[in-house]
Amino acid sequence: MSKFSRRSVIKGFAATTALAVTGVGAARPTLAAPSVAKGTVFTVSTWGGTSQAAVKKWIGEEFERATGATLAYDIGILGTRYSKLIAQRANPSADVFFCSDEALASGLAAGVLEPVRKKALTNLPEVADWAMSVKSSSADTVAGVPYAMIALLMAYNPETVMTAPTSWNDLWNPEFAGKFSMISPAHSVMPPFLQVISEMNGGSATNIAPGLAKLAQLRPGKLHVVYPDWAGLLKSGEVVMATELTSYLDVMRSQGYPIEYAVPKEKGIGLMNFVGVIKGTKNPDLAEYFLDLTISQQSQLGLASDLFISPINAKLDVPSDLQKKCFCGDRSASLRFFDPAESAKVRPMWTERLMTEVVPNWKTR
């Protein structure tokens, strides 16, 4: 089948499915599996665990049913998967890439991800403007599609911390010295965080020296990348506070950990997660269809419910229980967003400075 005719068929199915799933919670369309992509293995590069399970359940099943293709998953932490993307740029083994906004910007700049045609994304008009944090170089394409908004906030154990923290400055409170877990300086959220701390201490986005000096005085007891790194210490009482992402905090709450979170008065740090198309994918049409499904109301509701993330589809009627957890609507005003492309640009040098000028002063686990 020629590329053109295959694209047309997929477009047809995309449109049909989009129409069929317009009402959230409506019965799924009962289309027979088409043969257009039968025998094709479509590979999704994503995080493992709950992320993979939710992608499989809320996007994968519908995708396989509508296209006839079989999904395969390349699972791992973002750094590993991104390094793989770079190494396999001549012959990529995956088709679409779940990543942070900063990694999407890096991937586009490095030429391992490619922009997506707007006209192939039927659900794109429903995506909230604030979610499109990574810009494409041309007007008729988008960098990728956002699928979730998460935020870096201050978490604390309400059983031991009687007064909830109100400012990032509370991290320097001697009461918490050695008793809080800090997100790793190597994490992608650190450039915005460093900028915030710099600004709070007389610096700016171009003058991070005050932020580095202030952070060097911090006394975290533990550094973490993901919540299991410090969850055990929270239970044992060795950690009572942490800087952590909302999606993880809600997972911890659902697992019975004693955890609450507070939005600092300087605002939390908002981050967007995206799905991008891998440059050189052998299935460009399927990749576009996959992205379109990701931002549909049905997928967004499912992903938000299972992953405790804020949906990005502005037309979605978010149920009240989910509204309490997510930073949708007015609550997003309590977050501050940064330019991911700028973060990607400064991250290597800022991480280097954090690792060499700040971390040696920390006696952390």
Place this chain on the structure above:
Amino acid sequence: MKKPRIDIAKSLLLLPSLLLVTVLLGLPLVVIFVASFQPNALFPADRVGLFNYGYLVGSQYYLGILVRTLRLAIVGALITVPLGYVTAMLLQRVSGRAANLAIMGLTFPILAGPLVVILGWMALLPNRGPIFGPLVDAGWIAPPDLLGTEVAVLASLVQFMLPFAILTLFTSLRQIPNDLYEASRNLGASALQKFLHITLPLSLPGVLSSTIIVFSLGASSYISPHYLGGAADQTLTTLIAQFVLVTYNSPMAAASAMLLIAIMVAVIFGVGTAFGRLIRP
């Protein structure tokens, strides 16, 4: 003197393994070596150069990492090899099924893999863990804060490397002919004399092998320092991972990797030369 004749047919048998080593080890090494001179985000030059190496060895922070890597590997070897030697000697005296069981038990950490071993240590070492928790709660000891220290890394390294040392030394000790011990006993040698004049000299090749193996494992260990070490106590392996997985700086990762290889080769060469003088032909 007659020149030894080279058996071409036998030499050809070496060809597959030589090719394998050249292609699978040599070529990647060449690629890494070339990459280590490339410009990157930290050094956005328009030419190749030694700047990555200069930056690594010229910085107090990175020199600290280098010294820490060496210290962990050397101290690890200094603890593991004597411990392994004593255990191998004791193991020699155990016979039959007991010996087999002991060897199986000793090799379990190898079978389980380093990650499982480290997860075990992560469960044992917290202040409120099963070892220290009851002691801390009873007020007998202050919280030891071992997780995130070099002591924790060293303890896990020794545990993981010990079976390698024991098995190497056990094989070496078993190769010493029993006749020598019988002859020395007939000549009235004491146990200490037998050890100093027979066991120790003849087991030196095994000691050399186990030292090289244990040192290499210690220097190239990633999982122990990553999970049990402190955030401020990086080693060359965790530094390489950071360059590859976090800042996507492959030229700096390549330079760090080449430094690690250079250090390992230098130490192994030094140890080999020193032992070589002691080993009787």
